[in-house]
Amino acid sequence: MSERGFMVRPRAQHRSARLLRIAARFGLMAAMSALLPTCSAPTKNDGEDPRKTAGLFVANSSDFRGFHQWASYDVTDDAELAGIHDGSTVTEYINELPPSGSDEFPLGTIIVKEATGGTIAHELFAMVKRGGGLNKIAVGWEWFDLIPVDDARDSVTIKWQGNGPPDGESYGGDANSGCNTCHRDCGNDSVCAKPFAFSNF
Numbered sequence: 387m388s389e390r391g392f393m394v395r396p397r398a399q400h401r402s403a404r405l406l407r408i409a410a411r412f413g414l415m416a417a418m419s420a421l422l423p424t425c426s427a428p429t430k431n432d433g434e435d436p437r438k439t440a441g442l443f444v445a446n447s448s449d450f451r452g453f454h455q456w457a458s459y460d461v462t463d464d465a466e467l468a469g470i471h472d473g474s475t476v477t478e479y480i481n482e483l484p485p486s487g488s489d490e491f492p493l494g495t496i497i498v499k500e501a502t503g504g505t506i507a508h509e510l511f512a513m514v515k516r517g518g519g520l521n522k523i524a525v526g527w528e529w530f531d532l533i534p535v536d537d538a539r540d541s542v543t544i545k546w547q548g549n550g551p552p553d554g555e556s557y558g559g560d561a562n563s564g565c566n567t568c569h570r571d572c573g574n575d576s577v578c579a580k581p582f583a584f585s586n587f
């Protein structure tokens with residue numbers, strides 16, 4: 387008995403030590419593979435914005451910088467038909483077109499609308515797909531009123547942002563007008579201008 391026990395114990399110890407080593411190695415590998423996706427994500431050079439990964443895109447003023455270089459559309463005639471921005475030249479800019487077949491604009495979509503030369507000399511509004519449960523009417527969109535900054539970098543400051551204009555602000559001279567009302571009625575994920583109809587993508 388004692389001899390057997392003597393024989394067995396070292397082997398058993400040896401085996402369990404080996405198992406421990408293997409387990410440790412696997413454990414390390416598992417830990418590393420668990421870490422890898424989170425470690426490698428920011429170094430990916432596709433430049434995916436962490437806000438998009440997190441599902442909440444809260445825009446700040448630098449997100450609008452250089453918007454004049456984005457894809458742009460002259461919607462002056464549509465604006466005239468809708469009876470808004472009278473006499474203005476109206477241009478819309480979008481940071482990223484939606485993928486073909488979309489029925490909503492992706493998180494992080496920014497659309498800027500600029501009206502110049504009308505009764506109000508220069509208006510700059512925007513809508514940003516923010517997500518995170520904001521805005522139950524124009525779902526997920528946050529509204530912005532922007533002020534252009536003359537800094538040769540095409541910057542803006544944010545006058546206000548949210549579900550609509552704050553008290554005391556007016557849209558096109560109509561103090562009672564929110565942003566959601568008309569936009570919800572446009573369908574097309576609350577984006578009104580014809581060039582942004584989903585059938586175009």
Ligand code: HEC
Pocket residue numbers: 461463464465466468470476478497498499511512513529530531550551556557563564565566567568569576577578579580582
């Ligand atoms: C009277 C209806 C009406 C109201 C109120 C309104 N919009 Fe619009 N908006 C439009 C229409 C129509 C367009 C499409 C372009 C055009 O014809 O000028 C548009 C276009 C836009 C666009 C470009 C994307 C798109 O939908 O084509 C932005 C950004 C925008 N509006 C922001 C705002 C903000 C911010 C407010 C509130 C402060 C607001 N809008 C209130 C009717 C309205």
